[in-house]
Amino acid sequence: QLQLVESGGGLVQPGGSLRLSCSAPGFTLDSYAIGWFRQAPGKEREGVSCISSSGRTTNFADSVKGRFTISRDNAKNTVYLQMNSLKPEDTAVYYCAAPIKFAYYCSVAPIEYDYWGQGTQVTVST
Numbered sequence: 001q002l003q004l005v006e007s008g009g010g011l012v013q014p015g016g017s018l019r020l021s022c023s024a025p026g027f028t029l030d031s032y033a034i035g036w037f038r039q040a041p042g043k044e045r046e047g048v049s050c051i052s053s054s055g056r057t058t059n060f061a062d063s064v065k066g067r068f069t070i071s072r073d074n075a076k077n078t079v080y081l082q083m084n085s086l087k088p089e090d091t092a093v094y095y096c097a098a099p100i101k102f103a104y105y106c107s108v109a110p111i112e113y114d115y116w117g118q119g120t121q122v123t124v125s126t
Contacts, residue, residue, distance in 0.1 A: 009120030022096030038092035047108025
């Protein structure tokens, strides 16, 4: 079973940047679409961004458009979420996930994803 590992979270001031990474030690990610999701305390998990297996298709939640970018380096077996102009409302646990049933497009709907990482905390605060 695919196991995903997130890294790169931390504490950052408003307006700052972080880059999250999603990898899968022992597995090959290049056949999977990957999604990034987040969950703040007391809130439902929400989709942030996704990228198809080839990297040609990406999607973003309206709340992060223009601030976040997603990319993948299949040679390094890693997907990145670059987060710029961070706001306090971006504070959450961030997860990467992979679906079974599609790869050539992507979705930011959590229900469509099957394999999940353990998450990495992102805190935006002074």
